[in-house]
Amino acid sequence: MILVIDASNKHKFTSYMNDMFRLRARVFGERMGWDVTIQDGMERDKFDDLNPAYAVGLDDQGQVVSCVRALQTTGPHMLADVFSTILNGEPPLRSPTLWESTRFCVDTKRLRGKDGMTVSFATCELMIASLEAAKNAGITDIVTVIDPLMDRILKRSDNAPYGYVGKQTDMGKVPALAALLDCTDERINRLRNFAGIHHDVFISEDEITAAAHFQPANAPEKPRIDLHSYCNEQIASAENETEKAAALALQQALAHRFQSARAIDA
Amino acid sequence: MKQADLIDHFDLNAISGRDGGFTDILFQMREKFGFDHVAYAGVNPIKGTTHGHMTYDDAWADHYVKKEYYRIDPTLTEARRSIAPVDWGRLEHTRNFKTVFRDAHDFNISNTGLTIPVHGPYGDIGGLSLTSNLPAADFHKLRQETISDLQSMAVYFHDLIIRSDPLSRILNQPNLSARETEILQWIAAGKSQQDIGDILSISHRTVEVHLRSARTKLAALTTPQAIGRAISLGLVYPE
Incomplete structure (x- = not known):
């Protein structure tokens, strides 16, 4: 299921946002070797400060497994700036009905390691959501900055780009290119048929809040206090080196609990 | 394309000089x-x-300005931070929301509406707000049918406002790509979008995307208007 996060609701979902930035760090920093800035294990750039819209994919456990970011092409966006080499020095497209999609990624490591959702399902669900969210906003086309592997995935899922702008350009370990997709029912239906996905892919804010509300009854006992803040407080308030070392050791020992103890920041 | 149908019928010649014709x-x-x-x-x-600029009666406009609601109105301050259109039903009912909409109600202004945010290249931001008294289902239908054109109109209107300032106009000189110029030149020569796609070996939808971008950069609503402007700027040669 896909959650749309933007300026109007991001304050409710900071924990998902942080997981998304961590996923991006793993994919774009480590795997693809792009020249991205990673801080505290999270990949963020200046475009994240411009209130873009994100589509964030969650698995049944409520873990972030995929994400993508949309920006308007009428204002600052990546092809006008950091990806301008793809355009060979040409000015970028600017249109009210064209969005730019960047940072599309799927947590292949997590999904390959277990039963349940497949990489292909997660990829298709996110693509369907991006096209539908854009279409609902009156957007007719998307220009998307992707790597050649993603380009092949698009073609294989009956979702081939109808065109490209600029040229394929080296970005790190992997080159990047800019592809065009129309946000039409025809394309969405082809993709849905390919993936066998016929349900509503979006999860609403209310549904997610309700799910979080019911979690304590079904889920294993969760720590009653926020361990992460507790450890940080202990480290900050340590009065000598011994106390500090003990607090750091505690943090280390509990690190895995931070991963499993996630909740929605209300 | 169907999308431009509504927009083609805008009578730009009928616009009077009052407040630059914006209202x-x-x-x-x-x-x-x-x-x-x-x-x-x-x-x-x-x-x-x-x-x-607004179509509201003077009574509401005066009240709105006197109370300085434009500083707190969430349909402006909140909604224009987003990139997607914001349906007012999604806005949180904060104190500011209640203050503005309680008064709006007294002036018979509906709380059913949406705001289309616009973000320009130099940090310029704007929002086009539309209200309706239609029942929810009808409003939803109207929104679906018009949203794409409204996106185009919102950016067009915003660009007109920004370009009314001479300095901003210089900064916003149309920056056409070689592809966009090429396509405008072929259209000026009388070629259809299908022909141009064949000539350039690109899909006709790629032609359409470049053409739409060229229209936006030239602050034109229609293709003929864009061609006229491109010719007057010496970007395209009349055939």
């Missing part, structure tokens, strides 16, 4: 798209000015 465009939008009221508010950081 007249909003009245035309109200008429063509079938909303009750249309309002625009934007900020030009280069000139340091704010701009507001």
Whole structure:
């Protein structure tokens, strides 16, 4: 299921946002070797400060497994700036009905390691959501900055780009290119048929809040206090080196609990 | 393309000189798209000015300005931070929301509406707001049918406002790509989009995307208007 996060609701979902930035760090920093800035294990750039819209994919456990970011092409966006080499020095497209999609990624490591959702399902669900969210906003086309592997995935899922702008350009370990997709029912239906996905892919804010509300009854006992803040407080308030070392050791020992103890920041 | 149908019928010649014709465009939008009221508010950081235009009655407009609601109105301050259109039903009912909409109700202004945010290249932001008294289902239908055109109109209107300032106009000189210029040149030579796709070995939808971008950069609503402007700027040669 896909959650749309933007300026109007991001304050409710900071924990998902942080997981998304961590996923991006793993994919774009480590795997693809792009020249991205990673801080505290999270990949963020200046475009994240411009209130873009994100589509964030969650698995049944409520873990972030995929994400993508949309920006308007009428204002600052990546092809006008950091990806301008793809355009060979040409000015970028600017249109009210064209969005730019960047940072599309799927947590292949997590999904390959277990039963349940497949990489292909997660990829298709996110693509369907991006096209539908854009279409609902009156957007007719998307220009998307992707790597050649993603380009092949698009073609294989009956979702081939109808065109490209600029040229394929080296970005790190992997080159990047800019592809065009129309946000039409025809394309969405082809993709849905390919993936066998016929349900509503979006999860609403209310549904997610309700799910979080019911979690304590079904889920294993969760720590009653926020361990992460507790450890940080202990480290900050340590009065000598011994106390500090003990607090750091505690943090280390509990690190895995931070991963499993996630909740929605209300 | 179907998308331009509504927009093609905008009578730009009928726009009078009053306030640069801005309010007249909003009245035309109200008429063509079938909303009750249309309002625009934007900020030009280069000139340091704010701009507001609306189809509301003077009584509400005066009250709104006197109370300085444009400082707190969430349909402006909240909604224009997003990139997607914001349906007012999604806004949180904060104190500011209640303050503005309680008064709006007294002036018979509907709380059913949406805001289309616009973000320009130089930090300029704006929002086009549309209200309706239609029942929810009908409003949803109207929104679906008009949303794409409204996106185009919102950016067009915003660019007109920003370009009314001479300095901003210089900064916003149309920056056409070689591809966009090439396509405009072929259209000026009488070729159809299908022909141009064949000539350039690109899909006709790729031609359409470049053409739409060229129209936006030239602050034109229609292709003939864009060609005219491109010729007058010496970017394209008349055939």
